[in-house]
Amino acid sequence: MDAPAVIRALGALAQEHRLAAFRLLVQAGDEGMHAGAIAERLGIVSSSMSFHLAALAHAGLVSQRRQSRLIIYTVNYPAMNGLMGYLTENCCGGVPCLDDAVCCPPQTNIANPHPAENVA
């Protein structure tokens, strides 16, 4: 994941309704949710929801699939992990982190410094 992709992802999430939609999808898991259901849960009109879902999709954070007349959205977990990895990369210059710098728990950054570099 390169800087422009990270900026797109962060920018996509930095909005009330998109962040809420993303969290709904994170919690929904692979089952996902369709556009109308998300709009209803968030209480916004469908055109705005579509605008926001397109932004999340363009940022690579969610995927969509059609199921009859519904469009089902699911979280793109590799992108999500790539985002996390980018922010914590080389935390503390490689020096073992302090107690409150949980940014690099041993199992992800020390044993496997760049767990998400295989993400586009």
Place this chain on the structure above:
Amino acid sequence: MDAPAVIRALGALAQEHRLAAFRLLVQAGDEGMHAGAIAERLGIVSSSMSFHLAALAHAGLVSQRRQSRLIIYTVNYPAMNGLMGYLTENCCGGVPCLDDAVCCPPQTNIANPHPAENVA
């Protein structure tokens, strides 16, 4: 960390120069960097740098301290971890994650579901 705080943090990071500055500070660790040094590394004028650093500080992502004439910026690690925790909270509805859903490694989300809830 509540939704508005997360949105401020994400919005602060969703900008080329702020993201770059934040990463510099993540890698600098507790030693930090002063405003001028960051501006020089990023190749932007000091007034713009000040604008961006203020945005990061307002979002709670960085802290500042004065050292003689320099203002040293450091990453606020608890806020950083709070951000990560918020995004992955209740990942997959609590169901054990798939292999590519590294969003909730056992040591953070399962053994300790909400590791960053003590962040303001």
Place this chain on the structure above:
DNA sequence: TCCATATTTCGATAATCATCGAATCGTGGA
């Protein structure tokens, strides 16, 4: 006290973004 340096604030401009209603597109059932 006076000057040099580091940083922030101010003012103006250009660009991007969120929102809504209306219109359009695509799918499936009668």
Place this chain on the structure above:
DNA sequence: TCCACGATTCGATGATTATCGAAATATGGA
């Protein structure tokens, strides 16, 4: 074929944001 429904696109409006140079503020040294 025609209709209903879910979703997206379009057009317009109002608000927020990034950028820069100039000016102001604050600290430390001569």
